[in-house]
Amino acid sequence: PQLANQIAAGEVVERPASVVKELVENSLDAGASQIDIDIEKGGSKLIRIRDNGSGIAEQELVLALSRHATSKIGNLDDLAQITSLGFRGEALASISSVSRLTLTSKPAGQAAAWQAQAEGRDMAVTVKPAAHPDGTSIEVVDLFFNTPARRKFLRTDKTEFSHIDELIKRLALSRFDVSWQLNHNGQSVRRLPLANSDNARQKRVALLCGKAFAEQAAYIENSYGVMKLSGWILAPQACQSQPGCQYCYVNGRMMRDKLLNHAIRQAYGERLTAEQQPGFVLYLQITPAEVDVNVHPAKHEVRFHQARLVHDFVVSALSDALAQLAN
Numbered sequence: 001p002q003l004a005n006q007i008a009a010g011e012v013v014e015r016p017a018s019v020v021k022e023l024v025e026n027s028l029d030a031g032a033s034q035i036d037i038d039i040e041k042g043g044s045k046l047i048r049i050r051d052n053g054s055g056i057a058e059q060e061l062v063l064a065l066s067r068h069a070t071s072k073i074g075n076l077d078d079l080a081q082i083t084s085l086g087f088r089g090e091a092l093a094s095i096s097s098v099s100r101l102t103l104t105s106k107p108a109g110q111a112a113a114w115q116a117q118a119e120g121r122d123m124a125v126t127v128k129p130a131a132h133p134d135g136t137s138i139e140v141v142d143l144f145f146n147t148p149a150r151r152k153f154l155r156t157d158k159t160e161f162s163h164i165d166e167l168i169k170r171l172a173l174s175r176f177d178v179s180w181q182l183n184h185n186g187q188s189v190r191r192l193p194l195a196n197s198d199n200a201r202q203k204r205v206a207l208l209c210g211k212a213f214a215e216q217a218a219y220i221e222n223s224y225g226v227m228k229l230s231g232w233i234l235a236p237q238a239c240q241s242q243p244g245c246q247y248c249y250v251n252g253r254m255m256r257d258k259l260l261n262h263a264i265r266q267a268y269g270e271r272l273t274a275e276q277q278p279g280f281v282l283y284l285q286i287t288p289a290e291v292d293v294n295v296h297p298a299k300h301e302v303r304f305h306q307a308r309l310v311h312d313f314v315v316s317a318l319s320d321a322l323a324q325l326a327n
């Protein structure tokens, strides 16, 4: 199983940031409202994620570490309506096959915490009692220690960490209902308290996109039929030549979508010079039946069934807001 898992890991685990992505998505799926992340040496030495989510029961720990074991799909019909982020049941098995992974967890209703670790070629899982508050911690030590070819592809600690930081920034801008902490080599890099009020959300945007963005962006909210667009858009006169915050979310997922980017550019239109970059943090909510999110395996692309309609709605919602900002 180790070899099979390592091959699967080749698809899931490219670099430390992809490990962090999988683990954080599990924490979000578990309903966590607090996620603390410790990184050492860009993640190659240590990735530790602690959440206060629903936890994993003692008797489920072994299963959580085995391949194609997911608690998130009951039957094939569920596939059509996946709302959780992960569903292939591959991440933990893959990551533990290319690192020293320890899983410690305690569901709220369980008297004590338990810890699991898979080791060796047969990936035998050992389980023992541990101390842990309600929730889950996953420690990934020495990533790729047993796959030297993969380890060689890692860039500098600084670069690897910057990918992790970017990922957390992206997630923190879409999950204001979660408090985030990110540390690198024992230093606090991000400390983002829960942001459940308009004021607190504004503060978080200032922390993540900068004060200038927070002060010179207009908050918009606009709906049309099954679509709703909300978020912040930067006043044209405040747009700089280096790109600042440029984030688009569709139904809560970050997307790099051509159609949306095109619509945003069109809305700014003549208001920007060739050098100026738009700034935006936008959330499009649309009836799930109107989109396919699995066009691209990394799920950064989306296909809208009524592409023209979505495009024109975004252009008109943003043009209105920008026209007001320009006054």
Ligand code: ADP
Binding pocket: 022, 026, 027, 030, 051, 053, 054, 055, 056, 063, 064, 065, 069, 070, 071, 072, 086, 087, 088, 089, 090, 091, 092, 093, 136
């Ligand atoms: P998937 O997310 O695709 O189901 P994973 O390999 O990422 O598969 O995780 C396997 C299982 O372990 C999940 O289905 C879930 O039951 C459990 N799990 C993993 N991480 C957590 C967590 N942080 N909190 C609660 N359960 C978790």
Ligand code: MG
Binding pocket: 022, 025, 026, 085, 086, 087, 089, 091, 092
């Ligand atoms: Mg998962």
